[in-house]
Amino acid sequence: MTFEEVRKLAADRLGDKCKACPVCNGRACRDVLPGPGAKGDIAVRNYEAWQNIRVNMDTICESGDPDLSCTLFGRKLAAPILAGPVGAVKLHYGELLDDAGYNDLLVRGCREAGICAMTGDGTNPAVMEAAAAGIRAAEGAGIPTVKPWDAVTLQEKFRLVEESGAFAAAMDIDAAGLPFLKGLNPPAGSKTVAELSEIVKLANRPLILKGIMTVKGALKAKEAGAAGIVVSNHGGRVLAGCPSTAEVLPEIVAALKGSGMTILVDGGLRNGNDIFKALALGADGVILARPYVTAVYGGGTEGVIALTKKLMSELEDTMRMCGAHTIAEITRDMVR
């Protein structure tokens, strides 16, 4: 089963918003998927920013098969690729799956593929409960993402994280801008450095802050004791007018140099060539969300494996052609 086959199956199974386009560039779904930022150009901008970065081919080097493996937050992965958290799949992607079913397939598929899934959260507590159970069933091979709720709710959420045995946890601190969280219960909102420091303790494992788009924010995440950040604008769905993630990644990398923090990036990455560019710009790993939705809807765990294989094959090709034999050998001078 190739990913192209998976994609065609997904096109039949997805709802009326995502079209599983051959080129997933945010154009067909512009103003269709909900969110203030999604009514705009950010998804398109995310995608195009990677196209504007070019790879420096150089094949005068040792021959041999590249090694794509890496360690993120203490866990060995087959490649520095994570499947991103997705919520409200029934609303956004069609009736075939609910959040629990989606997360279950995603977590299992990623584990089989040797990488790792991030799961989402929601106002309905059952979503996080099922995600935590799924990660526990996968022996901790998943990263649950907790929304920036009020302190009381967070206690309960991180209890679930603890039970899941997850090797790391994430908080999408930009989620306060999600329209479906606005004015709902439990309340979500911004967090100060002091509040985040408490959450880091509560997490009891590496905490990843997702939704960092500025050097200032990255330094606050560091001050709060986060183990890592995700340079992310939430796919353009929480705030209109954001820059692309590829635009801001290099300056954030420079600001965190030597800090020991892990830097992930998402937004518009669609293939292994894009992933290579993100790694060359200084990311330690990447997150892809929309392609994994297509993978799960189109092929379940097999779809996830097919997509991951495709991404790894493309990343391997690019590494080979640019003279990088390991992930660590992918350096800044390999892109322009």
Next chain:
Amino acid sequence: MTFEEVRKLAADRLGDKCKACPVCNGRACRDVLPGPGAKGDIAVRNYEAWQNIRVNMDTICESGDPDLSCTLFGRKLAAPILAGPVGAVKLHYGELLDDAGYNDLLVRGCREAGICAMTGDGTNPAVMEAAAAGIRAAEGAGIPTVKPWDAVTLQEKFRLVEESGAFAAAMDIDAAGLPFLKGLNPPAGSKTVAELSEIVKLANRPLILKGIMTVKGALKAKEAGAAGIVVSNHGGRVLAGCPSTAEVLPEIVAALKGSGMTILVDGGLRNGNDIFKALALGADGVILARPYVTAVYGGGTEGVIALTKKLMSELEDTMRMCGAHTIAEITRDMVR
């Protein structure tokens, strides 16, 4: 009544020039609305310039609802938003309203929404008389705009301003380029700094010079004693080939730094996200004209209120997501 509902009603009620487009970007009306500049790319350029400025999301901060209120020219407003002056509405926007009727609805709607309207002027003295009466009825909650007439006419115009009790007055000094003023009576034209100094005295309240597009012009406005300026190219309708207002705003802000002058900007601002960008670039307030035409034609005072609420909600969202709790906290580093 949402602004989207208002917009759809307006699409039926407007004449054959403005289409109340979902995205009001100057494309559908290019070369349609009269004016030498409107035969060209300025309206499009105004709109696109705001899209090229991006907001720096950062949600690591205190939570809490932003305060959008501000004081402009001594008057407290719910948000730094003014509805722009529009003239000859019957000609440009359709039979439903004449200038007097339009201004009446606009002034009242803005006052109810907690912001403030600017009214227009025309060769027909009745336009300004009705506008002044409307502002007087609204207890001075409006800014009459006077065209750069000859000295005799200005005496009469500012008598009307005085009677209106307006808290500030404006002059669109670029109006000499309007085709319908060319060679008509009373004559309009450029003003020297000395002449403007006299007009400032005549105004007897804060005078705002509208139509400043250069540092040189801004410094002359300051020398003349103006209380504020509007960085404006008259929506591209007075002179072809102007830059966008967003392009020139930063250098004018820099030149007036510390002068105490109030800097407003108009041109292509369409939502609260755009407004945030203008404020971050150093504007003290913004003016929107075309969207308020849609609001008035589509929903009268209710339309004005719906649009204002939408703009304030979008501005509030952006402030929240960029860590600004008050208008004063919106700073230059929040955009790129």
Next chain:
Amino acid sequence: MTFEEVRKLAADRLGDKCKACPVCNGRACRDVLPGPGAKGDIAVRNYEAWQNIRVNMDTICESGDPDLSCTLFGRKLAAPILAGPVGAVKLHYGELLDDAGYNDLLVRGCREAGICAMTGDGTNPAVMEAAAAGIRAAEGAGIPTVKPWDAVTLQEKFRLVEESGAFAAAMDIDAAGLPFLKGLNPPAGSKTVAELSEIVKLANRPLILKGIMTVKGALKAKEAGAAGIVVSNHGGRVLAGCPSTAEVLPEIVAALKGSGMTILVDGGLRNGNDIFKALALGADGVILARPYVTAVYGGGTEGVIALTKKLMSELEDTMRMCGAHTIAEITRDMVR
């Protein structure tokens, strides 16, 4: 008779190559009009380069009607506008006129409009003979353009110039690249500085070298004793891949500063707003060719007058709105 009326008449009378488009931007005729450069993007690029230059509106100044008059090569003109030389009109623009008829109408129309026409040259000696006769009939109010023929032919051509009483003469030194001159008789070709010095003497009046696109070329024109140059890529018809004239004009202006040479520019200038930009960038005058073809075909001498009036009115509007009361007051800081 407005120019818009003239243009519509021209659309009926022109042949099948030029469409007298409402916006004459080189798109509809791309690869249609003959010439190696015309098979390409230069005409489009010429046009668009002027759009990318923006005018700095500033109406805080003395009021009053601008004076557009100027002196070029010792002759007083109503405005710094010349109609460009055009050849082979029957081939390019349709059967209605031949070169002699075209030049006759153009020279007379320009003279009536207070400006001045340049006439073209061709392999057929009758073209230049008729042009010279036409200029003589107009009491020298025209600039004959001589192609860079061999020395023997030039003797004959400049004898005609002498008889015409023209106040200046031009040579399009780039014409060697014209396909219809390739390998024909008399032969045309490049000229050295030494050869041009001889031609300057032969001309016995101010000689203008047309087709300068580099600082190097401009300095050689100066060394040869030319009275002026035309920054021109021959409308893109002599060589593919040239830059636009607006791109190279500023550096050539800088290189000739203080030399006393007159700098003209052509290429894609379509209205008075464009003309203002060229003058602000340092040109002493401009040449428009294609619009005058439309003018002559559509309205004869009346068409030429209508176009010139339109251009002057647009230039006057722009001067008024940028605070320039005379041509000399149009300065570099008035564009960006």
Next chain:
Amino acid sequence: MTFEEVRKLAADRLGDKCKACPVCNGRACRDVLPGPGAKGDIAVRNYEAWQNIRVNMDTICESGDPDLSCTLFGRKLAAPILAGPVGAVKLHYGELLDDAGYNDLLVRGCREAGICAMTGDGTNPAVMEAAAAGIRAAEGAGIPTVKPWDAVTLQEKFRLVEESGAFAAAMDIDAAGLPFLKGLNPPAGSKTVAELSEIVKLANRPLILKGIMTVKGALKAKEAGAAGIVVSNHGGRVLAGCPSTAEVLPEIVAALKGSGMTILVDGGLRNGNDIFKALALGADGVILARPYVTAVYGGGTEGVIALTKKLMSELEDTMRMCGAHTIAEITRDMVR
């Protein structure tokens, strides 16, 4: 027979992938011709990069017909133009020809035209055998291209090169990225500087390394003792996301200055104007592949001659109009 006639014939004879477009810019065949890079924007980017470079016309110079001849790798050529190596023509361009037939026509046509062809290589040994025989029949007037096979295979390949009497040989060191070579037998792959040094010796004639896109790679080619390089991204067919060749050419030229190495470039060059730009940027010669496919399919040896004449004529025109009388006189200041 003009090249335009050849092109129209080719349009009928080519398969369903290449359309022999009037403007061969990589758009119609995007994602159609096989290869990871061909699924992308590189071919388009290659083409457009040449359009963004502009030629500096200057006709104030000595007249006279330019001399296009040059010497590359010790061989006198009528112009610094090579026809590029193409493989698997039946698969890519249609049933009319196989690789042997194609190479035969190309080598003979180029020799008649006074230039030189490069031949391709493949997993099928017969391709290279036929190419070598063809070059031998042409008295060495061809450059066989060997893929970066394993050492054993290379011995056999260079034996064929030796027999061919070719004046130079090439290796496309980027070919490891070609999908049809992946995991096949004989194996192909990257080469170290040490390995390339051995291959240089094995070649026993000037060796050209094709597929250099970085300064780093160019310096390694020099260290290995290569006689020349081809700045090439393999037409975008070996790796997605590469920059255009025109983008990287100037920095590679600068890095090899004074080294005595010959620098060739390919990718998107379509006419003599483009070729002039490449030479002005510092290339010693250029390679065109796709246009020669059209030439061979459309007109066999006559097609090759027609294309070469057209290219030379365009190059000559550009040289004439920029003041270059020989290839050596084409200097960096002639483009911008």
